[in-house]
Amino acid sequence: MPPRAVTKSVRKTGGLFDGVKSNVEALIIGVKYFIDPKRMTMFYPKEYLEHRPGYRGFIVLKKEVCISCAACARICPSAAMKMVRVSEVDPKEPAKQRQKQYPVINYQRCIFCGYCVDVCPVEALYHLPFHDVTYESLGDMFLTLDLFQKEPLRPVEKEGVPVVYEVDETLGLVKRERKGGG
Amino acid sequence: MSISEGTLGELRSKGVEVRRIDKEYYEIFIGPQHPGSGHMRFRVKLDGDIIVDADPDIGYVHRTMEKLSEGREWLKITPLVERMTIIDACNITLPYINALEKLMDKRPSTRASYLRVLLCEMNRIASHLYGFGIFGVFIGHSTAYMWGFGDREVFVELSEILTGTRLTYTYHIPGGVRRDMPQDFPQMVRRAVRYMRSRMPEYEKIFLNNPVIVTRLKDVGVITKNRAAELGVVGPTLRGSGIRYDVRLAEPYEVYGEIDFEVPVFEDGDALARTWVRVEEIKQSLNIMEQAIDWLERHRDEPVIPKEDYDKLPKLHKEVYEKSGRVKLLPAQISMKVPPGKAVARGEAGRGEIFYYVESDGGTMPYRLRVVTPSARNAIVFKRILPGHRLMDLPTVYGSIDYFAPEADR
Numbered sequence: 001m002p003p004r005a006v007t008k009s010v011r012k013t014g015g016l017f018d019g020v021k022s023n024v025e026a027l028i029i030g031v032k033y034f035i036d037p038k039r040m041t042m043f044y045p046k047e048y049l050e051h052r053p054g055y056r057g058f059i060v061l062k063k064e065v066c067i068s069c070a071a072c073a074r075i076c077p078s079a080a081m082k083m084v085r086v087s088e089v090d091p092k093e094p095a096k097q098r099q100k101q102y103p104v105i106n107y108q109r110c111i112f113c114g115y116c117v118d119v120c121p122v123e124a125l126y127h128l129p130f131h132d133v134t135y136e137s138l139g140d141m142f143l144t145l146d147l148f149q150k151e152p153l154r155p156v157e158k159e160g161v162p163v164v165y166e167v168d169e170t171l172g173l174v175k176r177e178r179k180g181g182g
Numbered sequence: 183m184s185i186s187e188g189t190l191g192e193l194r195s196k197g198v199e200v201r202r203i204d205k206e207y208y209e210i211f212i213g214p215q216h217p218g219s220g221h222m223r224f225r226v227k228l229d230g231d232i233i234v235d236a237d238p239d240i241g242y243v244h245r246t247m248e249k250l251s252e253g254r255e256w257l258k259i260t261p262l263v264e265r266m267t268i269i270d271a272c273n274i275t276l277p278y279i280n281a282l283e284k285l286m287d288k289r290p291s292t293r294a295s296y297l298r299v300l301l302c303e304m305n306r307i308a309s310h311l312y313g314f315g316i317f318g319v320f321i322g323h324s325t326a327y328m329w330g331f332g333d334r335e336v337f338v339e340l341s342e343i344l345t346g347t348r349l350t351y352t353y354h355i356p357g358g359v360r361r362d363m364p365q366d367f368p369q370m371v372r373r374a375v376r377y378m379r380s381r382m383p384e385y386e387k388i389f390l391n392n393p394v395i396v397t398r399l400k401d402v403g404v405i406t407k408n409r410a411a412e413l414g415v416v417g418p419t420l421r422g423s424g425i426r427y428d429v430r431l432a433e434p435y436e437v438y439g440e441i442d443f444e445v446p447v448f449e450d451g452d453a454l455a456r457t458w459v460r461v462e463e464i465k466q467s468l469n470i471m472e473q474a475i476d477w478l479e480r481h482r483d484e485p486v487i488p489k490e491d492y493d494k495l496p497k498l499h500k501e502v503y504e505k506s507g508r509v510k511l512l513p514a515q516i517s518m519k520v521p522p523g524k525a526v527a528r529g530e531a532g533r534g535e536i537f538y539y540v541e542s543d544g545g546t547m548p549y550r551l552r553v554v555t556p557s558a559r560n561a562i563v564f565k566r567i568l569p570g571h572r573l574m575d576l577p578t579v580y581g582s583i584d585y586f587a588p589e590a591d592r
C-alpha cells in the first residue's frame with residue numbers, strides 16, 4: 001500500500017475511574033523501573049567505549065604511501081588539513097635531498113567528516129576508532145608531521161576496561177565488557 | 183520626565199523604534215541562556231500571569247549559512263548545512279543533495295535511496311525522542327527526559343554503526359551514500375525496532391495518558407485548522423491541527439512512494455495532539471525502517487552509487503568498497519563543476535518541511551543557496567498563539583512545537 005494520511009484521535013479521558021486508572025498505571029511503570037532500572041551508564045574513565053572499526057576518529061598518515069597529491073587538503077571542509085613542505089632524503093638516490101609536501105592536521109578545526117580519508121587516492125590516511133585524546137594546550141592540537149604519523153595515545157586505555165554496547169530486544173542498549181580489547 | 187509627542191515623532195522619523203511601556207504590565211525576558219534546545223529569547227508581557235504579548239527574539243545562533251555556502255565547493259556544503267540541526271542531520275541535508283542531483287541530472291542508485299530512507303527514519307526517531315525529552319523536562323517530567331535521551335541512544339548507536347559517527351553523518355553524496363551497511367546491521371535494526379515497539383505503550387502510560395501531563399497539555403496552545411494554514415506552520419505542528427500534509431506524501435522523494443506507511447494526523451490542534459503526532463510518527467518510522475532493511479537485505483549485490491559510476495572507479499577504490507563498504511571519493515569531485523541552472527528540493531525533516539533552492543552558474547560553488555527550515559516557519563506560533571495563555575504554558579507550547587533555535591536561525 002502506498003503512503004497515506006490517517007486521522008487519529010487522542011484517547012478521550014475523563015471521569016473519576018479513568019483518572020485513577022491512568023494515575024495508577026503511570027505509578028506502576030514508575031515503580032517498576034525504580035526497582036529494576038535499565039541502566040546504560042558508562043563509568044568513564046574506569047570503563048571506556050570500544051568503537052567498531054569504521055568509526056570516524058583520529059586520523060593518522062602513512063607517509064611512505066603518500067604521493068603528495070594534496071587532495072586531502074583541498075577537500076577538507078573546515079581547512080583543518082594543510083600541506084607542509086619538507087626536504088628529506090630521496091629514497092631512490094640517498095645522496096640527494098628532495099622537496100616534498102605532506103599533509104598535517106589541526107585538530108582544533110577538524111570536524112571528523114572523514115572526507116580526507118575517503119578522497120586519498122592511495123589510502124595513505126586512516127581513522128583510528130576513538131575520539132578521546134587530550135592535549136595540554138591548544139597549540140598542541142596542531143600536529144607536526146612527525147606526530148601526525150604516530151597513533152596518539154589514548155589515556156583511558158591504561159587504566160580502563162573496554163566496553164561495547166549492543167542493541168538488545170528487551171533492554172535497548174546493553175553494556176558488555178570486551179575481552180582482550182581490539 | 184516625559185517626552186513630548188514631537189520629540190517622539192522626530193525619533194521615529196530617524197528610524198528609531200519607539201514604543202510605549204504600559205505601566206500595568208510586567209515585561210520579562212526568558213532566555214537567551216538556552217531555554218531549551220538552543221539560544222533564543224522571549225520578550226513576554228504579562229498581566230498578572232496572563233501573557234498579553236510574546237515576542238520571540240530569534241537570531242542568536244545565526245551563522246549566515248546561505249552566504250557561507252556561496253564560498254564553498256558543492257561537496258563541502260553538506261557538512262556546513264548539517265550544523266543547522268545536528269540532531270536531524272540526515273533529513274536536513276538530504277534535500278540539498280536532491281537539489282544538487284537535479285542540477286547534475288544524476289539519479290541515486292536504489293540501494294542508496296533505501297539506505298537514505300533508513301537513516302532518515304532512524305534520525306527522525308532520534309530527533310523526536312530528543313524533542314520529547316526536552317519537552318518532558320520543560321514541564322517538570324524528568325522521567326520523560328531520561329527515557330527520551332536513553333532510548334535515543336539506541337538509534338544514535340545504530341547511526342554510528344552505519345555512518346561512522348553519532349550525529350554529523352555527512353552521509354549523502356550526489357548519486358549515492360558514503361557507506362554501505364555492515365553485514366550484521368539488519369539484525370541490529372530489527373532488534374532496535376522490536377525494542378522501541380515494546381517501549382511505546384510504556385511511554386503512553388507514563389507520559390501521554392498520565393493525568394498530570396494531560397492536564398498540562400490539553401487545550402493548551404490550540405492552533406485551529408484554518409489558523410495553521412494561515413500561519414504556514416509545518417510538520418507535526420501542522421498535522422496536529424488536522425491538516426493532512428507531509429512532503430513524503432505530497433511529493434514523495436527517494437523511495438518513500440513505494441513504502442507502506444501512514445502519516446498520522448490529529449484534529450485537536452493542542453499541545454497534546456502535537457505530542458501524539460510525534461509518538462505515532464515514531465511508530466510509523468519503525469515500520470519504514472523494517473521495510474527498508476528487508477529490502478536492503480534482499481538486494482545486497484547492488485552498489486550504493488550508480489552502476490556506471492562504480493564501474494569507472496579505480497581498482498583501489500573498488501577493493502576498499504568490497505572490503506569495508508566505504509565509497510571512496512575521487513579527487514575530481516572536490517572541484518566538480520555543476521551545470522548552470524536552478525533547482526529546488528524539499529523533504530520532511532523531524533520538525534517539518536525543509537526547503538532548498540540551489541542555483542548554479544556552472545562553477546565549482548553555488549551561485550546562491552537558499553534554505554527555509556521548519557523551525558523558522560514554526561517560530562510564528564510563539565507570537566500568535568501564546569497571548570492569552572498563562573506563563574506556565576509557555577514551556578508547554580515551546581516544547582510541543584519542538585522548536586530548535588539553531589535550525590531556525592540558520
Ligand code: SF4
Nearest residue numbers: 076110111113114116
Ligand atoms: S576529517 Fe574532515 S575536517 Fe578533519 S581533516 Fe579530514 S577532511 Fe578535514
Ligand code: SF4
Nearest residue numbers: 066067069070072120
Ligand atoms: S590525499 Fe593522500 S596521497 Fe594525497 S596528499 Fe593527502 S595523504 Fe597524501
